[in-house]
Amino acid sequence: MFDVAVIGGSFAGLTAALQLGRASRSVLVIDAGAPRNRTSPGAHGAAGWDGRPPAEILARFRADLAAYPTVALRAGTAEDVSGGPDGFEVRLAGGDRVAARRILLAHGQRDVLPPIPGVAEAWGRRVLHCPYCHGYEVKGAPLAVLALHPTAAHQALMLRADWSDRVTLYGAGPEGLDIAALEAAGVLADPRGVEAVRADDAGADLFLTGGGTARVGALFLAPRATLEGSPAARLGCAADEGPMGRFLRVGPMGQTSLPGVFAAGDLARPMPNINFALADGAQSGVACHASLLFPGFVPPLEIAA
Ligand SMILES: Cc1cc2nc3c(=O)[nH]c(=O)nc-3n(C[C@H](O)[C@H](O)[C@H](O)COP(=O)(O)OP(=O)(O)OC[C@H]3O[C@@H](n4cnc5c(N)ncnc54)[C@H](O)[C@@H]3O)c2cc1C
CATH class of the missing domain: 3.50.50.60 (FAD/NAD(P)-binding domain)
Structure with a gap:
């Protein structure tokens, strides 16, 4: 049983894992390895990294995480998530299953060109x-x-x-x-x-x-962005319609409408941006940790009927 399973190991997910690793929490980051800006030769607007290839930036993030023994990275795709609010099961492509007390969704959006x-x-x-x-x-x-x-x-x-x-x-x-x-x-x-x-x-x-x-x-051009078929959609987290597609509704601490499930990055924003994903990752990672320490401290987002 991991403390947290992070689904999606890119800008948001790796930043969340860093916060949790620094609290010595056991974290599994599951990542399919296809960040949204993967075709871009250089990512711009993130101070310290301006113009660097996305793959290089993320390799550096992963290298930083290697210093934290409680954080494990696993290449793969999470196909389904079930359970809650204090015990989830993630089913990976290929059939393996992992258990975690919290889920942190950071799997981004898929662009439909x-x-x-x-x-x-x-x-x-x-x-x-x-x-x-x-x-x-x-x-x-x-x-x-x-x-x-x-x-x-x-x-x-x-x-x-x-x-x-x-x-x-x-x-x-x-x-x-x-x-x-x-x-x-x-x-x-x-x-x-x-x-x-x-x-x-x-x-x-x-x-x-x-x-x-x-x-x-x-x-x-502005492609449509979709969460269709994603773990967030399968879990049934509340979402809103944005100009480019649906995105998860989250509270100020990254909490979703489901207890024990947090979200960070593009999947919870109408506008994609690395800096926003980093900030969201930090916020959700910290909030997820707080929820492990103080049950009830981060209530799920209330959705009006
Ligand atoms: C072409 C392009 C260029 C861009 N350039 C810039 C730029 O220059 N500057 C900027 O600020 N922003 C840029 N963006 C936006 C930026 O890419 C996103 O804001 C950022 O990647 C969001 O980070 P994220 O961690 O939320 O999601 P992502 O980076 O999209 O990462 C999501 C990760 O989750 C993985 N994943 C998905 N589903 C699963 C699953 N079921 N199981 C396991 N893993 C899964 C994916 O493979 C991926 O590795 C660009 C976007 C595009 C499309």
């Missing part, structure tokens, strides 16, 4: 989602935004304001996009959709419906 040829291959390099993460690297270049979703307007306006004076919104877009307001702000609107993307080291060629191509520094 549009099925446009070339998009998956360029995701994180020339097809991007976040100006703060990658906008600086393409600053001043012609930029494209794909009108998949109402947040495309937000992306286009931000990029036009502070990253480039050549921003084009492609596609007829979802209902409710205020094209006139975008044009008034200096965004070009082109109703042609993007049928394929071919990226290289310097930018990307967009192949447009009806013929024609456009050369851009990057294409921005």
